[in-house]
Amino acid sequence: MWKKLLKLRPLARQLSRKVINSGSGTSFWFDCWSQAGRLIELTGERWPMDLGIPINSSVESAIQLYRAKRHRAPVLQLIDKEVMRLRNKGLNNQEDLSLWRRENGDFKEDFSTAQTWNTIRTQAPKVPWFKGVWFSGATPRLSFMVWIAIHDRLATDDRISRWNPQAIVHCWLCQGHFENRDHLFFECGYSKEVWCELVKNLAGSRRIYEWLSVTREVVRGLRGKMETFLYRYCFQLAVSAIWRERNVRRVGESMLRQQLVSQPAWIGW
Template sequence: MEKSTIYLAGVSDLTSQEIKDRYRFDVGQLPVRYLGLPLVTKRLTAMDYNPLLEHIKKKIGSWTARYLSYAGRLNLITSVLRSICNFWLAAFRLPRDCIREIDKLCSAFLWSGPDLNPHKARICWDTVCKPKIEGGLGLRPLKEVNDVCCLKLIWRIASHANSLWVKWIERYLLKKETFWSIKATTNRGSWIWTKLLKYRDNAKHFCKVEVKNGRKTSFWYENWSTLGPLFDVVGERGMIDLGIRRHMTVADAWSGRRQRRHRAALLNRIEEALMLQKHNRVDEEDKVLWRGANDTYKDKFLTKETWRQTRSVSNKVPWYKGIWFAHATPKYSFCAWLAVQNRLSTKDRMLQWNRGLQATCTLCNNNFETRDHLFFSCRFAAEVWENLAKNIYKARFSTNWSALIATVSGHWQDRIESFIARYLPQVTVHTVWRERNGRTHGEPPNPGSRLIQWIDKQVRNQISTIKATGDRRYEKALQIWFQSRP
């Protein structure tokens, strides 16, 4: 009884009450939901996917995001909010409006916390959703994930997966057809079935069959030879010339006809391919393969590799290695990422929306405040930076921002020196930026010596943390750091 629910529709209130009194089931409300997903046959409407949006908002509201850094919010988006979306994407192709609303919520949460203010974004969401090597934060765009999930559903159908859903499709939707041969204008199935049929042209480039006994491989519509799907090569006329009917499998073509010689060289190549497979046949089930990285075919679907082959690619950024590296602290890396994109709220940028702002540097009270001035041309910041970094960089030491980013993003022969040289600027940028913000908002100023102590302590703590993880490659890091200190 506790697992059963009754749904009432199209009956009067009196009849409805009589049914409730007679059957002591819980009364559910339409639309029906199973495991949190709506059971619908038509295209998802705003009412259908609204529970997904509400679930995301509820999750965001439950987090005390005011105590979270940008990196902390990013981690929650990646691990929690995207997991909620993936559960829906595994079953449905979400409408564009739904994806747009989810992106707005995630963007607002990343930049403003639970206030969900959409006007505080510092970098557009399309850039955030690029791989880190291309200047983003490594989130996958939901639209691209949506496409990959549809391809995964096609893989389950094409590979004859042992699931109730696939068996139902084969019996009631495909019948004697294959997934590749059924007409796109068919009236069978739900709206998601129609959408999957539109993805076939894309899926054809990934799916391939390794013929064993040939009993489950369509001769005309599946990619079993080096020529690709043969119907796409020779069309209806080829069926007549070869004498192989539309629904025949490779095994049927072996046993149901004799090899012929044709005037067309292409038809003879098909005959040769068929005979070659016949000589190599074994008493095993045909194996459906999916294209992975480096054009290698595997007998399983790999989401990551499929996404990489279908996504939109952008140019790589030259500063990638200087921002994202092993054992980096996420909140420092995020701050450095904003700085390298020149999206920190320095006064030169704030002047764009507040013309009356005093744009003098808060730290030195002398020059115009820009990113390049703060890191590290400013007299105050340069003193801190020189004390910490001069003995690490030696001949490559510079207070010029562009030169520094080029140096940390370049090649370092020694692993330990590479880590310290990349980690130190991030900690210093974060500390100087925090000091600048504190002074701007009226907090008592800290002397440069105190900032140096904080940064020195953070570097030592990070090296000790790495050592505690058991990574022996950095055992001499603390010694090298102590040797560099004046």
């Protein structure tokens, strides 16, 4: 994980910027304080020696050590202008400021995870089912499970059999059907009873248990705000509980009856 984070350093450099005050807390070569960007990317490893500014210098020490020269290389001329601009402006005793890029391209002092995520991610139109997955008050782990299920990316036996022909493909709950997502939620006799028992006071006389019908109902919602929230939350709890029970049976552990699985205390109400 740490190695993966280190690989994101080039991306992080594009999102940060330094404002010079004292210059003591900013690297002259590696931090983005200049309008030209990170100076080491312009010069490479050789030019710092020609300028007489050590590679580990802060902006403060670089301003103090630098002696103006007539450079021929355009890159060195640019750096000379940046150094002289700061020297003429003067440094102060305040700490340097770290700025972070926002979604609109501006840089602000406070770091926002949401703004940073929106800056680096690929934007896409909202899918029609998002209200049934990412709603206010939802439990993240349950929403994530439903999100995987909606994309049909759970490791059901029909998917496992594509790369492992010897895999058992029957339903681990009812033992009588080819296991796939739509059967597991909630056409299987076991899972159907769990689902219908869980939402019977919300759904009334309706007994909707096919996957597409249930997801449409979850997205559309019920008659009231509270009823809609409870229905969506029950849907996510049911998916999580049934998937857990299915995995428990798959590895040979003890099984639970439908009535126990549908109890709020067991499924994490």
